[in-house]
Amino acid sequence: MNSIREGLIIKITGGYYYVKSGAEIWVCTLRGRFRQEKEKVLVGDRVQLKPAQTATGVIEKIFPRKNILFQPSIANINQVVVVFSLQEPEPNLYLLDRFLVQTELAKVKAVLCLNKIDLAMSADRQGRQQLDNLIQIYGSLGYVILTTSAKIKQGLADLRNVLKNNTSILAGPSGVGKSSLLNALIPDLSLDTREISRKLKQGKHTTRYVGLIPLPDNGLVADSPGFSNLTLPDINQEELASCFVEIYKYQVNCKFSNCLHFAEPGCAVQEAVVEGKINPSRYHNYLLLLKEMNKRKRY
Numbered sequence: 001m002n003s004i005r006e007g008l009i010i011k012i013t014g015g016y017y018y019v020k021s022g023a024e025i026w027v028c029t030l031r032g033r034f035r036q037e038k039e040k041v042l043v044g045d046r047v048q049l050k051p052a053q054t055a056t057g058v059i060e061k062i063f064p065r066k067n068i069l070f071q072p073s074i075a076n077i078n079q080v081v082v083v084f085s086l087q088e089p090e091p092n093l094y095l096l097d098r099f100l101v102q103t104e105l106a107k108v109k110a111v112l113c114l115n116k117i118d119l120a121m122s123a124d125r126q127g128r129q130q131l132d133n134l135i136q137i138y139g140s141l142g143y144v145i146l147t148t149s150a151k152i153k154q155g156l157a158d159l160r161n162v163l164k165n166n167t168s169i170l171a172g173p174s175g176v177g178k179s180s181l182l183n184a185l186i187p188d189l190s191l192d193t194r195e196i197s198r199k200l201k202q203g204k205h206t207t208r209y210v211g212l213i214p215l216p217d218n219g220l221v222a223d224s225p226g227f228s229n230l231t232l233p234d235i236n237q238e239e240l241a242s243c244f245v246e247i248y249k250y251q252v253n254c255k256f257s258n259c260l261h262f263a264e265p266g267c268a269v270q271e272a273v274v275e276g277k278i279n280p281s282r283y284h285n286y287l288l289l290l291k292e293m294n295k296r297k298r299y
């Protein structure tokens with residue numbers, strides 16, 4: 001009866017850890033020693049628990065992680081669906097590239113989901129060009145791109161297929177439609193979206209924490225609070241290039257092995273930008289990150 005069980009943390013709130021073990025959910029606390037240790041227990045962690053009373057237990061052990069994402073913080077996922085909207089708000093490519101640095105570092109697959117396609121379709125030519133532009137840039141880098149509308153229910157089957165049999169998280173700025181997409185995919189879910197909470201006069205939208213939700217056709221998905229900025233990753237300037245897949249590809253031909261692709265002579269990356277093989281927006285965002293890292297170094 002009181003035998004040790006294994007499970008997956010699907011939610012952490014108010015000091016309680018919700019562990020899914022088979023079809024059961026166990027509400028757990030942490031064994032004291034975890035509280036002293038610096039390492040935090042995360043949603044997505046696989047754990048061992050010791051049952052206490054009915055459906056409650058104590059987490060005894062955390063199994064080694066496959067990967068960790070820091071913002072939003074979650075462990076052991078197969079993929080991140082990075083959601084941006086085409087309008088309202090317009091995509092911030094610097095934020096997108098900055099986020100992709102994190103997924104590349106964590107070696108987690110990133111799928112790009114461009115939502116509110118209904119707005120882009122009804123927009124002027126510029127709006128539609130923006131969509132083509134994004135598909136061109138990020139598609140050619142090898143990222144899978146989905147175009148969706150939670151509002152007019154378009155592209156949802158593709159999203160469902162991507163999520164199927166995987167453990168995923170939807171991440172992106174707030175207001176892009178992450179919660180709306182999950183509500184559209186999962187019957188009876190009713191996550192708060194901005195519109196609803198405004199009606200209830202609760203102020204801002206209310207996805208406050210990350211929690212894994214079971215999908216109708218197998219797999220788990222987490223909604224997450226939106227981010228408006230991201231912490232600079234804890235890497236040095238040399239490592240940054242490997243987080244931009246195209247820069248990584250071209251840098252083998254740079255004259256200097258420690259080339260940062262900034263203003264060095266014989267730089268194959270700068271050459272590729274001039275020749276139109278590397279997108280200027282991506283390169284620009286790389287330089288912005290490089291500069292920010294340089295500033296950090298001095299303090």
Ligand SMILES: Nc1nc2c(ncn2[C@@H]2O[C@H](COP(=O)(O)OP(=O)(O)O)[C@@H](O)[C@H]2O)c(=O)[nH]1
Pocket residue numbers: 115116117118119148149150151152173174175176177178179180181192193194195205207226
């Ligand atoms: N036009 C349009 N509006 C959408 C779409 N998806 C979400 N919205 C709206 O965008 C706002 C923010 O949505 P929400 O799901 O809360 O975004 P989140 O912060 O990313 O979770 C709400 O008012 C939604 O109704 C869409 O595909 N098209």
Ligand SMILES: [Mg+2]
Pocket residue numbers: 178179180192193205206207223224225226
């Ligand atoms: Mg939300």
Ligand SMILES: [Zn+2]
Pocket residue numbers: 251254255259260261262264266267268269270
């Ligand atoms: Zn270079």
